Amino acid sequence: MTGQQAKSERDLTPRCVSESRVTVSMLMNPEHANVLGNVHGGVIMKLVDEAGGLAAMRHARSPVVTVAIDSMTFEKPIYVGNFVFLTAELTYTGRTSMEVRVEVTAENPLTSESVFTNLAYLVFVAIDDQGRPQPVPPLCLETPEQGLRFEQAQERQIERKKQQQREQTLEEFSLANGQLDRTKSGQD
Ligand SMILES: CC(C)(COP(=O)(O)OP(=O)(O)OC[C@H]1O[C@@H](n2cnc3c(N)ncnc32)[C@H](O)[C@@H]1OP(=O)(O)O)[C@@H](O)C(=O)NCCC(=O)NCCS
Numbered sequence: 558m559t560g561q562q563a564k565s566e567r568d569l570t571p572r573c574v575s576e577s578r579v580t581v582s583m584l585m586n587p588e589h590a591n592v593l594g595n596v597h598g599g600v601i602m603k604l605v606d607e608a609g610g611l612a613a614m615r616h617a618r619s620p621v622v623t624v625a626i627d628s629m630t631f632e633k634p635i636y637v638g639n640f641v642f643l644t645a646e647l648t649y650t651g652r653t654s655m656e657v658r659v660e661v662t663a664e665n666p667l668t669s670e671s672v673f674t675n676l677a678y679l680v681f682v683a684i685d686d687q688g689r690p691q692p693v694p695p696l697c698l699e700t701p702e703q704g705l706r707f708e709q710a711q712e713r714q715i716e717r718k719k720q721q722q723r724e725q726t727l728e729e730f731s732l733a734n735g736q737l738d739r740t741k742s743g744q745d
Contacts, residue, residue: 568618571697577615578646581608585639585663596635601661604643605629605677609657612645613681616655617693621681624654625717629677639663641674648703649710653690654682656710678713 583604591597606623613621635641642662649656661675685691698704 567691569692569694571695572616573697573699574646574648574703575699577612578644579608579612579615580642580644581611582640582642585635585637585641587637590637594637596637596639596641598631601631601635601641601675602626602629602677604641605645605659605661605675606679608643608645609659609677609679610681612647612657613655613683616647616650616696617681617683619683619685619691619693621655621683623679624682625680626677627680627713627717627720629675631675633663633672633674635661635663635674636665638665638667640666647696648678648706649714650693650696651714652692654680654714655693655696656680656714658706678710680714680717 581604585596585600589596589600606626610621610623640663642664643659644662645657645659647655648658657679659675659677659679660673661677662671663674664671682690683693696707698707
């Protein structure tokens with residue numbers, strides 16, 4: 558089957574938020590600790606990216622890549638021995654992009670006490686077998702809360718585009734003033 562055929566046969570009927578929602582869990586072991594003995598923030602970021610990517614893949618039924626992690630909070634520390642739960646659900650779909658909200662909680666399995674530790678929003682893009690962006694099914698919203706999340710996600714996506722434009726302006730300014738020469742990077 559050619560890539561073109563596979564593309565035309567993809568099912569792009571709308572899919573609901575609950576159809577791709579996913580919860581993954583993992584026990585935090587000593588190898589996940591930082592020098593303070595808490596779980597390293599980078600470990601949590603990786604798990605967040607994986608959980609978010611899984612929800613995006615389930616929605617798009619396609620490979621996805623991360624294009625933005627522009628918001629991640631660290632509300633409480635996570636300790637070695639905690640059982641971590643990451644719940645990821647779609648908040649927004651564009652033509653080829655999807656925003657995913659990931660909530661993290663940490664449970665002490667000895668006491669069953671559970672605390673909310675992290676919240677992150679990530680953007681993934683569905684890609685075809687050539688690595689090019691490809692369309693994703695629209696998101697069907699099942700509750701008023703999901704509707705509000707979609708509206709807020711749209712605003713964040715507009716802000717991300719503005720930020721991209723600001724970076725572009727800065728890069729052009731630096732190039733024009735000889736302060737940035739990307740042609741030399743990696744050649745020394
Ligand atoms: C993802 C990638 C293929 C997109 O390519 P591109 O040339 O920027 O494609 P487009 O400009 O058509 O953008 C595709 C979509 O991504 C969105 N997008 C691109 N950059 C974005 C950003 N920084 N923040 C939010 N959305 C972004 C666009 O708005 C567009 O969404 P839409 O189709 O829903 O409107 C390319 O940027 C890439 O390969 N990035 C590297 C990804 C990666 O390696 N991730 C880490 C490992 S998974």
